[in-house]
Amino acid sequence: MAFETPKVNYSGTIREITLGTGPKAVTVGGSTSYPFHLFEGTMPHPPRIAMEVLDHRPEDWPEAAIAPFAEVLDNPAAWAKKNVDEYGADMIALQMASIDPNGLNRSAREAADVAKKVIAAVDVPVILWGVANHEKDTEVLRILAEECEGKNLALGPIEEGDYKQIGAGALAYKHVAVASSPIDVNLAKQLNILLGNLGVPADKILVDPTTGPLGYGLEYTYSVMERDRMAALTQEDEKLQYPLICNVGSEVWKTKEAKIAAADDPKLGDAKERGILLESITAMSLLISGADILIMRHPESVKLIRKMIKNLME
Amino acid sequence: MGMTGIEIYKLLPQTNCGDCGVPTCLAFAMKLAAGQAELAKCPHVSETSREKLDSASAPPVMPVSIGAFKTGGETVLFRHEKTFVNPTGIAVLVTDAMPDADVDSRLKAFADLRYDRVGMLLAADLVAVKSTGGDAAVFGNLVAKVSGAVDAGLILMSDSADVLAAGLAHAADRKPLLYAATKANADAVAKLALDSKCPVAVKGANMDEVIELTQKLSGMGIKEIVIDSGSRSMKKAFEDQIAIRRAAIKSAFRPLGYPTIAFPCEMADNFMEETLIASTMVAKYAGIVVLSDLRGEGLFPLLVQRMNIFTDPQRPMATEQGIYPINNPDENAPVMVTTNFSLTYFIVSGEIEGSRVPAWLLVMDCEGLSVLTAWAAGKFVGDAIGAFVKKSGITDKIKHRSIVIPGYSAAISGDLEEQLPDWKITIGPREAAHIPAFLKQYQA
Numbered sequence: 201m202a203f204e205t206p207k208v209n210y211s212g213t214i215r216e217i218t219l220g221t222g223p224k225a226v227t228v229g230g231s232t233s234y235p236f237h238l239f240e241g242t243m244p245h246p247p248r249i250a251m252e253v254l255d256h257r258p259e260d261w262p263e264a265a266i267a268p269f270a271e272v273l274d275n276p277a278a279w280a281k282k283n284v285d286e287y288g289a290d291m292i293a294l295q296m297a298s299i300d301p302n303g304l305n306r307s308a309r310e311a312a313d314v315a316k317k318v319i320a321a322v323d324v325p326v327i328l329w330g331v332a333n334h335e336k337d338t339e340v341l342r343i344l345a346e347e348c349e350g351k352n353l354a355l356g357p358i359e360e361g362d363y364k365q366i367g368a369g370a371l372a373y374k375h376v377a378v379a380s381s382p383i384d385v386n387l388a389k390q391l392n393i394l395l396g397n398l399g400v401p402a403d404k405i406l407v408d409p410t411t412g413p414l415g416y417g418l419e420y421t422y423s424v425m426e427r428d429r430m431a432a433l434t435q436e437d438e439k440l441q442y443p444l445i446c447n448v449g450s451e452v453w454k455t456k457e458a459k460i461a462a463a464d465d466p467k468l469g470d471a472k473e474r475g476i477l478l479e480s481i482t483a484m485s486l487l488i489s490g491a492d493i494l495i496m497r498h499p500e501s502v503k504l505i506r507k508m509i510k511n512l513m514e
Numbered sequence: 515m516g517m518t519g520i521e522i523y524k525l526l527p528q529t530n531c532g533d534c535g536v537p538t539c540l541a542f543a544m545k546l547a548a549g550q551a552e553l554a555k556c557p558h559v560s561e562t563s564r565e566k567l568d569s570a571s572a573p574p575v576m577p578v579s580i581g582a583f584k585t586g587g588e589t590v591l592f593r594h595e596k597t598f599v600n601p602t603g604i605a606v607l608v609t610d611a612m613p614d615a616d617v618d619s620r621l622k623a624f625a626d627l628r629y630d631r632v633g634m635l636l637a638a639d640l641v642a643v644k645s646t647g648g649d650a651a652v653f654g655n656l657v658a659k660v661s662g663a664v665d666a667g668l669i670l671m672s673d674s675a676d677v678l679a680a681g682l683a684h685a686a687d688r689k690p691l692l693y694a695a696t697k698a699n700a701d702a703v704a705k706l707a708l709d710s711k712c713p714v715a716v717k718g719a720n721m722d723e724v725i726e727l728t729q730k731l732s733g734m735g736i737k738e739i740v741i742d743s744g745s746r747s748m749k750k751a752f753e754d755q756i757a758i759r760r761a762a763i764k765s766a767f768r769p770l771g772y773p774t775i776a777f778p779c780e781m782a783d784n785f786m787e788e789t790l791i792a793s794t795m796v797a798k799y800a801g802i803v804v805l806s807d808l809r810g811e812g813l814f815p816l817l818v819q820r821m822n823i824f825t826d827p828q829r830p831m832a833t834e835q836g837i838y839p840i841n842n843p844d845e846n847a848p849v850m851v852t853t854n855f856s857l858t859y860f861i862v863s864g865e866i867e868g869s870r871v872p873a874w875l876l877v878m879d880c881e882g883l884s885v886l887t888a889w890a891a892g893k894f895v896g897d898a899i900g901a902f903v904k905k906s907g908i909t910d911k912i913k914h915r916s917i918v919i920p921g922y923s924a925a926i927s928g929d930l931e932e933q934l935p936d937w938k939i940t941i942g943p944r945e946a947a948h949i950p951a952f953l954k955q956y957q958a
Contacts, residue, residue, distance in 0.1 A: 203721045205757035206764045239753050260868070302948050414815055415631075417857050419822040422797070423594040430592070454947070456864035457814070467627055469810025477786065477815045481793045485819060488797055500786075508790050511748040 220325025345369030449497030773801025832882030896929020
């Protein structure tokens with residue numbers, strides 16, 4: 201008798217969520233099994249990558265992360281366009297780090313104007329990412345939600361402390377809400393319920409489980425995502441059946457190991473390839489634990505991960 | 515495992531002699547069922563009972579030793595259920611077709627690329643020595659060279675039992691893994707494994723062939739087996755790993771109850787892709803991954819990922835309590851205090867290092883909790899920190915009496931002032947990312 205793989209009984213499906221509009225709109229989700237378990241389920245929309253753009257010139261990025269964007273670092277719109285035209289980005293994630301009150305503390309109006317230029321420069325979906333400061337994120341994302349009505353942007357991170365304000369903006373102007381919770385299945389579920397109660401439709405929610413990069417909490421994110429998919433797919437937990445989005449690039453590239461020069465610690469090898477592998481191993485681990493969207497920085501990491509997704513699908 | 519206390523009790527002598535250290539046989543049976551006692555403690559159990567109990571209590575994935583390296587012994591599918599047992603072995607491949615310089619550079623990398631992290635040593639575990647030409651003498655020499663050069667677990671690779679025997683002659687005491695018994699050579703390789711008491715890998719063209727081979731070998735009395743499902747496409751290899759682990763754990767299917775070996779070195783176009791395939795196999799169940807080369811930029815991230823995946827999901831990682839000098843601080847350098855949650859320590863020390871400002875970092879044992887959690891649990895509070903600072907010995911290293919506490923623990927500054935009356939307490943930033951800016955304007 202031929203061997204048969206013991207199968208899991210799935211009872212749930214991840215919801216399909218669409219970002220952006222027009223021919224370049226991206227749909228994620230729809231999985232009926234654990235990630236890439238194609239022998240017992242389907243993944244109608246393989247995971248996608250959003251390439252990162254910073255809304256001001258980066259100050260503390262290592263050389264390897266700067267080099268691919270050298271001539272556009274001062275121009276977020278050109279940077280976004282380069283990511284799409286040259287590096288084939290499916291989506292853009294704009295990191296609005298300039299609004300951080302502990303950093304540049306740019307005004308909401310000013311930051312929103314930069315973001316609008318980025319949104320206008322590309323025809324792919326745009327994810328707007330704040331700094332997890334409730335007042336500031338609310339201020340900026342409210343302006344952008346209203347002034348970019350109909351663009352079907354993704355707005356995040358939306359936390360328990362600001363879900364009413366930002367969630368209302370997403371609801372009123374038909375954008376997607378990125379519900380962000382601190383590495384905990386129950387808190388993720390609770391926030392999804394709160395957004396639902398607010399009236400945000402079920403096909404307008406993405407879940408950010410909070411990303412711990414390699415060496416700095418990756419295992420927590422990994423396991424929370426596995427538990428999340430388990431609850432969504434095998435326990436019919438409807439309030440967890442949303443696609444998962446992971447903010448990989450900025451979390452990885454700020455770690456010490458991504459910044460050390462090869463000369464300072466020769467055992468860590470080539471600095472550029474090390475940075476790319478730190479980013480892509482983090483991404484790879486999160487892919488097999490359930491990520492539907494990965495926000496990534498380095499074009500080489502993006503290329504590698506695209507190839508791995510293809511390998512696992514075909 | 516799998517048997518209840520009552521079922522086990524029926525197989526025990528039921529004399530309540532107490533020789534096992536537990537007053538009654540029933541109590542001992544309960545302890546066995548809970549995995550809290552070993553059957554060997556009972557000197558009176560009959561041979562037939564012992565066999566039944568042994569096979570019932572064998573872990574679903576058989577443990578296998580290759581020299582000092584251990585693999586297998588896994589009991590769950592997901593790491594949140596229970597800690598994974600034996601971290602995936604990282605092996606580097608050397609072959610008799612490689613120029614000497616390539617072999618030497620791999621052996622040197624194996625010996626040199628060791629990393630200390632959270633008090634753990636991270637390093638590759640095994641060297642796979644492969645015969646490509648089938649020349650027994652050449653292979654023997656290569657094995658002799660490798661086993662003389664590095665203190666690694668060894669994997670001997672050849673299709674021919676004679677070639678494997680020639681290699682084994684130079685490394686028998688290392689108990690290498692013999693790779694591989696196939697449909698064509700199973701009898702000869704199995705005999706070699708039995709005679710030398712070495713673990714053996716099976717390689718099948720598909721899962722059915724693998725099952726046939728493990729059944730044949732275990733029928734011959736071989737216990738330590740490693741499985742190569744033969745797949746070299748990432749998709750199929752991933753599926754095979756899941757199929758094998760599920761069959762072992764969910765279905766208690768003995769013929770697949772063994773650790774696996776995967777070959778990213780045969781599955782990728784380049785080093786970067788190979789490393790990513792290896793990372794997939796580390797997360798999803800490979801017992802051993804064989805790499806074409808060891809380079810710091812790939813090995814280090816892979817070892818850290820392995821550590822992440824195989825840590826205890828219940829217990830936070832902790833750093834040792836103590837004084838950590840960063841950027842060569844002197845007696846005027848600022849003093850900062852934080853908790854000993856590893857991630858907290860890594861991020862805080864990383865930011866201080868990045869600021870290039872010399873400083874003393876006091877890491878206080880809070881049972882591996884982060885600042886906020888430790889504060890909420892009453893461990894990172896004024897009197898505890900005060901006592902810690904006093905006995906830490908930091909006052910022997912500095913002239914000033916100033917200390918910076920994390921922004922999130924601002925509430926304790928009053929209590930801490932009472933404990934450290936001669937000290938100036940400063941509230942630092944909430945987020946570690948803001949430490950460099952803070953340090954640049956701070957004067958101790």
